[in-house]
Amino acid sequence: QVRLVESGGGVVQPGRSLRLSCAASGFIFNNFGMHWVRQAPGKGLEWVTIISYDGSNKYYADSVRGRFTISRDNSKSTLYLQMNSLRAEDTAVYYCARDFYTNSGRSFQDWGQGTLVTVSS
Amino acid sequence: DIQLTQSPSSLSASVGDRVSITCQASQDISTSLNWYQQKSGKAPELLIYDASNLQSGVPSRFSGSGSGTDFTFTISNLQPEDFATYYCQQYDNIPPGFTFGPGTRVDF
Numbered sequence: 001q002v003r004l005v006e007s008g009g010g011v012v013q014p015g016r017s018l019r020l021s022c023a024a025s026g027f028i029f030n031n032f033g034m035h036w037v038r039q040a041p042g043k044g045l046e047w048v049t050i051i052s053y054d055g056s057n058k059y060y061a062d063s064v065r066g067r068f069t070i071s072r073d074n075s076k077s078t079l080y081l082q083m084n085s086l087r088a089e090d091t092a093v094y095y096c097a098r099d100f101y102t103n104s105g106r107s108f109q110d111w112g113q114g115t116l117v118t119v120s121s
Numbered sequence: 122d123i124q125l126t127q128s129p130s131s132l133s134a135s136v137g138d139r140v141s142i143t144c145q146a147s148q149d150i151s152t153s154l155n156w157y158q159q160k161s162g163k164a165p166e167l168l169i170y171d172a173s174n175l176q177s178g179v180p181s182r183f184s185g186s187g188s189g190t191d192f193t194f195t196i197s198n199l200q201p202e203d204f205a206t207y208y209c210q211q212y213d214n215i216p217p218g219f220t221f222g223p224g225t226r227v228d229f
Contacts, residue, residue, distance in 0.1 A: 105153030
């Protein structure tokens with residue numbers, strides 16, 4: 001079955017950097033686009049970024065564009081999120097999710113368990 | 122950017138009830154609307170895609186309808202494991218972006 005396991009979260013000071021990883025298994029990783037979605041404590045879901053199956057296309061939410069970078073290593077079936085210039089408002093659980101094309105649009109078909117990032121001095 | 126609103130923001134219900142949640146888009150999105158369930162402390166789970174299609178493995182008591190700007194998500198015969206928060210979500214393709222509604226909490 002599909003399994004997505006995030007890691008790399010923790011406590012980091014404002015302005016510092018952190019890299020998250022998402023190890024994928026149970027499907028052909030290099031056939032699927034992948035997302036990062038986050039959820040601040042007690043808040044709703046916010047899409048962060050997507051990368052195409054081959055890494056050639058990347059799109060970001062306005063809130064993170066220029067600070068976060070998504071990448072992938074298909075040889076390792078692993079997705080990454082490099083987060084720079086972190087702010088208090090980036091504090092959230094970060095989920096990786098598998099992209100799902102439908103007839104009308106796209107959705108998040110499978111999700112990891114999430115990793116908590118806390119930005120605090 | 123397309124905005125999504127959900128109503129109600131929360132509701133109280135009992136086992137066996139029929140529950141409906143609405144999601145309204147700020148402009149016509151055809152049927153590009155998905156629904157997710159999130160239980161406390163867990164990752165979301167896709168229930169309905171393209172407004173009315175049941176994701177594989179999801180019980181048939183969950184259903185969705187609508188097109189354009191107005192959508193409805195319904196749980197018939199509410200079960201104890203259905204107490205959760207439900208989110209709608211849509212996709213913009215120019216440029217690619219994804220928006221979630223603010224969520225609806227269903228509790229006792």
